[in-house]
Amino acid sequence: MNRRPLVIAAAIAGVLALAAFALPNLPPNPVTDALAKQVLREEGKRYASAADAPKRGDRAFVLPGWIPQDATDIRIRARGDGGARLIRFTLGKTPLDGPKCAAAAPKKTGGPRLDARWWPHDTRAEERPECRDRYQYQVSVRGKKVYAWTDGTPSPGARIPDGAPAATPAGAAAR
Structure with a gap:
């Protein structure tokens, strides 16, 4: 029995698994x-700036749109579909006028599904929902x-791609 294809497949799977865990923690470079x-x-x-x-x-x-125009040092990490994102920026002279959710009660969210070296992992207690964009953010x-x-x-109330307002479940509560 030839085990070579099995060994090669296992090695490739190992490299991909290692990459999935190591990539977010490696310094950015073309590779x-x-x-x-x-x-x-x-x-x-x-x-460098907004x-x-x-x-x-x-x-x-x-x-x-709620990010001030004089924000600087903006970093974004996004999933390929554009839905999940991490954003970090430094405020300029214009203060952040939010976060706020005026349309309806925001939905509960689990937590960021992305990771980056510049992202702190202890923001949960101070996060507030921001709903003035297509997606609800935690800020x-x-x-x-x-x-x-x-x-x-x-x-809540945002327009989704087909133009219909996003539905908000009756039991959704703010964090």
Whole structure:
């Protein structure tokens, strides 16, 4: 019996599993970026200021409207479908005027489903829902640093791709 194909398949599976655990913790470079994009279907971008970020195009890297125009050092990590995102930025002179959810009670969310070296893992207690974008974000402000994430949960009252408002379950409660 030829075991060579089995050994090769096991080695490939091991490399892919190792990549899935190691990639978020490796410093960004062309190799890790390409592997993250192909294996994890994730991509990261960094902008010096909000003015440098795209205003339209790939929805994953267009900033939500509630981010101040004078924000700087913007980092985004997004899943390939654009739904799940991590965003970190530094506030300028314009204060963050939120977070707020005026349309209806926000849905409960589980937690960020992405990871990045620049993302703190202890923001849960200080997060507040932000619903003024297509997706509902959880936002934490620490001094001048703002951390926001979404798992792709539509904001209450937001329009989803077919143009219909997103449904909000009657039992949804704010965190």
